[in-house]
Amino acid sequence: MDLVKYSNQFPSIFDRFFDTDIWNWSNRNFSNTDTTLPSVNVKESKDDFTVEVAAPGFEKGDFNIELNNDVLTISSEKKTESKNEDDERLTRREFSYQSFSRSFTLPGIVEREKIKAKYDKGILNIVIPKKEEAKPKPAKRIAIS
Numbered sequence: 001m002d003l004v005k006y007s008n009q010f011p012s013i014f015d016r017f018f019d020t021d022i023w024n025w026s027n028r029n030f031s032n033t034d035t036t037l038p039s040v041n042v043k044e045s046k047d048d049f050t051v052e053v054a055a056p057g058f059e060k061g062d063f064n065i066e067l068n069n070d071v072l073t074i075s076s077e078k079k080t081e082s083k084n085e086d087d088e089r090l091t092r093r094e095f096s097y098q099s100f101s102r103s104f105t106l107p108g109i110v111e112r113e114k115i116k117a118k119y120d121k122g123i124l125n126i127v128i129p130k131k132e133e134a135k136p137k138p139a140k141r142i143a144i145s
Contacts, residue, residue, distance in 0.1 A: 051072075053125075058122075062076045067112060115127065
């Protein structure tokens with residue numbers, strides 16, 4: 001069974017953003033170390049897009065967010081290892097290495113210079129403001145002369 005999106009209206013910018021980026025599972029969206037990729041939510045309001053990345057257990061310094069042309073890339077590399085005291089003989093050591101990279105092509109209607117990110121309680125929030133001309137305008141009543 002094919003799943004087809006139907007709308008009786010023109011597609012919104014969000015629809016195109018969602019169709020082309022979130023569901024594009026090309027190699028650029030997979031981890032190089034076969035670790036689990038964090039889940040991502042993308043929200044659109046009249047003023048901005050918000051990308052939410054679920055990444056519990058990370059610190060804000062573990063993330064790298066880069067904007068290259070119109071491609072926003074969120075990545076992380078985190079390496080931890082258990083420590084042994086000097087007087088202990090090493091019989092077992094466990095390492096943990098996690099990395100991921102997620103990329104999204106941004107629409108031309110965003111303010112590239114005003115993108116902000118915040119990490120709080122396991123969620124990385126990236127707010128991508130829209131340009132003024134892309135924000136919806138209220139209906140204007142036109143007088144008849």
